[in-house]
Amino acid sequence: MFRITIIQIINNFFFKTIFLGIIFFHTTIMFAHIFNRNLPPKSLKRKTTINIENPNFFQMKNGLKVLIVENHKLPLVRIGLELNYKPFLEKDKAGIKKIFGQMLRSGTKNYTKEELDDIIDYMGCSLYTSFSETSIFTMKKYLDKSISIMSDILMNSKFDNSKELNKIIKQRIIDISLSEKDPNSILQIVRNVLYFGKNHPYGEYETHDTIKNITLHDLKKLYDKYYIPNISYLSFIGDISQKEAEKLCNLYFSEWKRKSYKEDPVIKEYVIPSKIEIDIVDIPSLTQSTICFGGPICLKKNDPEYFSSMLANGILGGGPQSRLFLNLREKKAYTYGAYSILRSDRNIGCFSVYTQVRNEVTEKAIKDIIKEIFEITKNKISLEELDIKKKEISGQFILDFEDPNRINDLFICELKNNLPSGFYKNFLNKLELVTIDDIYRSCQKFFFQKNGRIIIVGKAHDILPNIKKLGYPIRYFDRFGSLINKKNE
Template structure:
């Protein structure tokens, strides 16, 4: 027996040595694990509302999600009615005033929000019965008042006005309009005109037609019991009027007949927004749904995607380039490959994106790319299973999308079975460079000349021109003739006269300005003070703490950033002096050296371009003479970075016009400062420059 025991130990030792040797060889993956996915309990009310319950008693919390799964809705000349409906829902009910409703939600420490065809609530489980009451009351008995309607309408219009100079927002709007057509629910967009067409009666009509239980799902997750949910749902939602939303019809979108560049001129753009897009008919229940997702992930699904590695890591054209493929059970969706790039590399970026799409269509992906992507999807899927919300989402998808009951139970197995050939077939089917729309929104005066020369596979790509609404237009003309004999000095003199006159400006010994802005949800406060004696102070604060400060007092000065103080060098002092004058244009007239460098469009205005230095250019409105924009080239970490200041909303203070909206742009970031106060010859003391 002892001998047998020794032999057994020896065998184990031999196996251990062999195992160490075998570690140099990649082990073969085992079979995909079988997923035992719990199914939520469910029931249906007589009015058509389908209810799913996922019990999870780990924490004393509960969430309630209401989803109404209607087909796309075309709003036409009243686009915005759905948005207004969503913003008015949840403002109390016919039984509870808005203030009392919100006060109770806050008192319960809960959340409750509505969309035009959805609602969401969360709270401690002990308040669940009351939250069901409040959600149902607000959903079934909305309190649509004229007063609240006018408030929400004004908010929506304010937001739309802000978007009119947002290059990214305009680009997205035009991309959708060109893909689907403006008479399609996915291609139409909301404007101030369409919002003004909407009346309160339109909101009521939209609500009655589309906020109905026929296609509605109520998902309850958390520390509840099925019997409790069923009882409360029957008590609170049975009175929801049974109705069937009307069937809708609209034009069917088509891809472009040939690959083309659709250019939108945005003179205020500091970078170009690029989207290579084509339509796809992809649904979750399609056999090649998962191979299509894998193909997209390899192309541009994240930081390891080919687009990112090419345009960012290799070329340095952008902060990131990505792709996405949509799926829709009702309509065609889109494949999109996108990037926000520096103006100077716009044409090159278009070429590289098209090249990457061509490559994944025409050449098989590598074993490594496929293995890494499968591992990523497997990891995401397994991690998601830890969340109770996942079980509900999967069950909801099976219901809404008409998926097989075992869709998620076999998910990992089907991911594991995807072959290189499957990926390439999906890429060929859903990605296209033969009839793609390359939508570019950017500053035409800087990018268009090279963009018109773009060719792929030896074939030049035609450029078509569109305005900010997606309407076809003529090629922008950047060669507007200037009046004969016009000089830079005359333009500056016109500006000085426009804001108050030379004598008025020369009487200003100092002024103080305060402004506020928002950045990533945080409030910024800016204070700026200037005098005619080479004194300057600018302090930007966040939450009361200084994040950036610059001070000049004659021939000395300092800067503070991230808590570190640094004295300014003689060269830096001279640069700050140039900007510290109460009105730099008076210096331009006195010293000279400025040059007229042509005309450009800034926003929707023609502007004279004045070159002040090799690194600074200023633009003045050709009609009013007011300053519209300053562009400065700065050196940062060995690279040249363009910084733009835009001036708008001029108002009079002490007989002088000052801009009350100053937008600072650097790279993809825009910060809009709204001036709150300006004091002339007041509010400044020597202590400000210490």
């Protein structure tokens, strides 16, 4: 009657709890030597390559370079043309390239503007035109008609639609008037003028007068000089084979005549101050300051420092986990965002830090920007920062290849910048090889420590008393980057 079985003991709540606890304890001990979840898994030390194929490529007799990226998932094709030219001065017709892009679809030898618009609308295509790029996105069943339209635009644009030109000029003047009140637009103009100079293509800006100077004859001259096959890349992306592309090119582009092309000389007048200076654009109506710090740099994609400089900029101001963002926004709450840009360019690049802050904290924000730049140029970054930024850039780079257009763009970039073959295939390996010492050297080379310009677009009356405390020389400029002789009040 008093016999107690094992089953009865286990069924008892108290003993059941002890029994399960013993099992859990022994299981944990048994697997403890296998898994330690307090430590991250070790990364695999191996070379990482991206399994992508280069676009199919051929060159026509007239010099037109053709690329094909096949993707047969959907019956869609994108046809694009990109010019390979060096920047040129627009002078008293600054803004002509923007006008040109809009006028490129204003009528051809075979179609009026209205006919072009109707055909594009009927086929459900998307036509994009700018000075340097033209593309049409179409369904496969309309491919032949779409490429015939594109070839007509590239080879037979007339530029005789004065009514359309007048309409575009009026709209552009309205846009310029609106931008004159925008602190970001003002900063962009002043920054470009002070970085590169008004006699450099990157330092030009459009005004009402330069836009009004543009004529149909000017557009036609630009078209005749730059729209030639021997400085152009034509790309087919989507549901198309190389055989189909070759047939279409022979049918629609074989008559496009090669012409001689001579690049315009570019004056290099950009000047970096011998020490840090503050350049103020006084806009009395503003309640916050738009700040930019930096200057021009020489950095190309095929330079040895390209990958280390990319990582260095990412750590300084390349996103919400960067030093500038964490300091100025998360810690100090001065701004919604603070970022840095390190732009490589085959002509001349630039380094800039950007933020917008309240008038009363302008001086404090500038001090923190200089402090962060000084810190990253004097002391080496941590291994943790480097690893995080490598993973971030690598992950985004891999995701980009889900878009076939990106594969095409990178291959054209290789050709235009004379990069070694497979530059982007080996991108991840080159990124992984960057060391802390490489980052340190890039920071010292490209981040302005003792010189550079602090450009402020803001209300001088409110910010000047505290700005003077920084001890840097102060100069005043108008909204077009011209120096104003004004005493520090």
